[in-house]
Amino acid sequence: MERPREALWPKTGGTRSLLRIEIFASPFILLLANVSGFHIKPSLRSRKPQPWESDHRDIGVFDVLVAFVRRVALNLDTEHQKQIPPLPPKVVNSPDFSVEVVDGSWPAHLIMSVRRRLRFGVVPLQWADRHTGDDSSNIPLQLRRNDIPRADLILQRAGITYPKHLKSPPTSSRSPFILTTILITQSEQTRSKMTTFTPSRPNLALQTNPAHELNLITDPLPDLAPGHCLVHIRATGVCGSDVHFWKHGHIGPTMVVRAPNGLGHESAGVVVAVGEGVERWKVGDRVAVEPGVPCSKPECQACRTGMYNACPDVKFHSTPPYHGTLRRYHAHPAAWLHPLPDSLSFEDGALLEPLSVVLAAFARLPPMIGQPVLIAGAGPIGLISLLCAEAAGAWPLVVTDMDAGRLEWCKKLVSGVHTVQVQKTWTPEETAEHIVSANGGLRPVITLECTGAEPSIASAIYASAHAAKIHIIGVGPSTQRIPFMHLSTNEIDLQYQYRYRETWPRAIRVMESGRLEKIRNLVTHRFGLEEAKEAMELSADYSRGGIKVQIVDEEEPGTAAKAD
Numbered sequence: 001m002e003r004p005r006e007a008l009w010p011k012t013g014g015t016r017s018l019l020r021i022e023i024f025a026s027p028f029i030l031l032l033a034n035v036s037g038f039h040i041k042p043s044l045r046s047r048k049p050q051p052w053e054s055d056h057r058d059i060g061v062f063d064v065l066v067a068f069v070r071r072v073a074l075n076l077d078t079e080h081q082k083q084i085p086p087l088p089p090k091v092v093n094s095p096d097f098s099v100e101v102v103d104g105s106w107p108a109h110l111i112m113s114v115r116r117r118l119r120f121g122v123v124p125l126q127w128a129d130r131h132t133g134d135d136s137s138n139i140p141l142q143l144r145r146n147d148i149p150r151a152d153l154i155l156q157r158a159g160i161t162y163p164k165h166l167k168s169p170p171t172s173s174r175s176p177f178i179l180t181t182i183l184i185t186q187s188e189q190t191r192s193k194m195t196t197f198t199p200s201r202p203n204l205a206l207q208t209n210p211a212h213e214l215n216l217i218t219d220p221l222p223d224l225a226p227g228h229c230l231v232h233i234r235a236t237g238v239c240g241s242d243v244h245f246w247k248h249g250h251i252g253p254t255m256v257v258r259a260p261n262g263l264g265h266e267s268a269g270v271v272v273a274v275g276e277g278v279e280r281w282k283v284g285d286r287v288a289v290e291p292g293v294p295c296s297k298p299e300c301q302a303c304r305t306g307m308y309n310a311c312p313d314v315k316f317h318s319t320p321p322y323h324g325t326l327r328r329y330h331a332h333p334a335a336w337l338h339p340l341p342d343s344l345s346f347e348d349g350a351l352l353e354p355l356s357v358v359l360a361a362f363a364r365l366p367p368m369i370g371q372p373v374l375i376a377g378a379g380p381i382g383l384i385s386l387l388c389a390e391a392a393g394a395w396p397l398v399v400t401d402m403d404a405g406r407l408e409w410c411k412k413l414v415s416g417v418h419t420v421q422v423q424k425t426w427t428p429e430e431t432a433e434h435i436v437s438a439n440g441g442l443r444p445v446i447t448l449e450c451t452g453a454e455p456s457i458a459s460a461i462y463a464s465a466h467a468a469k470i471h472i473i474g475v476g477p478s479t480q481r482i483p484f485m486h487l488s489t490n491e492i493d494l495q496y497q498y499r500y501r502e503t504w505p506r507a508i509r510v511m512e513s514g515r516l517e518k519i520r521n522l523v524t525h526r527f528g529l530e531e532a533k534e535a536m537e538l539s540a541d542y543s544r545g546g547i548k549v550q551i552v553d554e555e556e557p558g559t560a561a562k563a564d
């Protein structure tokens, strides 16, 4: 009986090199033949070669295997190879790095995988991407051809000039398996070694849960991934959002406590161990923690355009499902730590977070010097806004709150500030009248709205001057009513804020300069880590006079932390 047979044509190249194969139709061989670049056509042994097939030759299983090894595994396809400039085996060889182009594919890939498994310092790019930032330069990478745009970015950060011809490499149309492996290896001398840390005390952490409980738990010491630092958290401020997650179980419709979740994101501390590849920090360094860790992938539009606070994959510590920093030991990517100068205490370092919130608002507001400014809400964010507005030359200043004690704080911080104690019975229009009259008849040109409460936003709108700006930092109910036609006919701009970006360096400079000296007064209460629950309870009850409540922890015995 006649067996089915196949004829193979090369997928590309001239038809004159037509090949015909007389083999049994083994699916495996057909697959190999296909990925090796042959067209497969049914053929019968009895079929006579056509005149145009005169240069045909029969090939067998061995030919397919050879073609497969040459074209797919070794990437030695001659037609294709002609288009690729020869890749030098070593393209960069600095004292710190060598960038090696390991041509070929499967064998090289295999070797790399083995090396990676054996922990010879090769990590997959996908991993490296998530941990990029300042320390990406320290991570040896294995890159595939498709990864080259990303590799370029990482190499730029590493200060390595990337060879031009690799920037737009010819893509393989033939096989998904063809890889160009580029190995970036940090030299042995400079590759930082992971350090270890043996804690002397339990890793206490404060959590809330869907039942609105507070639990001080003991967590295992976190694993220290490459590119991360283990930080002994020395000070953490309680934020309104911590209280909110505890009491209400959510902020808006998306940030919901569905499982036990660690609280706290206003933190500073000292590095007690560094993960592999961390060059920037050493044990004993004092650091402020930026709690939002964006994905940093070049394909992430928010990260690529510098608006990393909008990264959809941001891991914001303390926003579920990511645990917070209100704990003793916290592992954090090195790139998202900031140096805490000697002139700033750990408490100052923890204040950098709420200060960042306010600086992010100011970055989007016009100059304030000589402008009438309204600050709605005299919690920590409102009071820091007040200090910043004073520093920016805004005048006159009026602050609203419902709590008399909090308004007293405004007067203690800034002499001559006007305050309005809002009554629950007032309509927004009535509150607006009180704001304007407290300000000597001047309508605010800029408002920093720090309550998120609907009546407060509405009263700021009614109080505002024509073409004023109202910047809403406060968060509140998911939907709110606004006096739309009043906004429209008065050309008032409403704008909103989602956390911050690029604010820590500025916040550190401002704090160091002493221009916001009075911000330190806002820390009204301090608790030990063991008393973290009490700290939360006090924060939740305004009548107890707390403004910024911080949880502090003693120096780790035996660490090289500098004196606070």
Ligand SMILES: NC(=O)c1ccc[n+]([C@@H]2O[C@H](COP(=O)([O-])OP(=O)(O)OC[C@H]3O[C@@H](n4cnc5c(N)ncnc54)[C@H](O)[C@@H]3O)[C@@H](O)[C@H]2O)c1
Residues within 6 Å of the ligand: 239, 240, 241, 357, 376, 377, 378, 379, 380, 381, 382, 400, 401, 402, 403, 406, 422, 450, 451, 452, 453, 455, 456, 472, 473, 474, 475, 476, 497, 498, 499, 500
């Ligand atoms: N957008 C962001 O990225 C961001 C970041 C941090 C904080 N926040 C939010 O900013 C707001 C302020 O933070 P905080 O830590 O100062 O909070 P807070 O709760 O300590 O202070 C809010 C103040 O607003 C006052 N208030 C409430 N309703 C009022 C009303 N109708 N009129 C006048 N005053 C009123 C309260 O008495 C309180 O003193 C909160 O909503 C917080 O969640 C937002």
Ligand SMILES: OC[C@H](O)C(O)[C@@H](O)CO
Residues within 6 Å of the ligand: 239, 241, 251, 255, 316, 318, 319, 353, 354, 357, 475, 498, 499
């Ligand atoms: O300061 C940062 C804020 O508290 C957070 O955005 C919080 O409101 C939700 O994650």
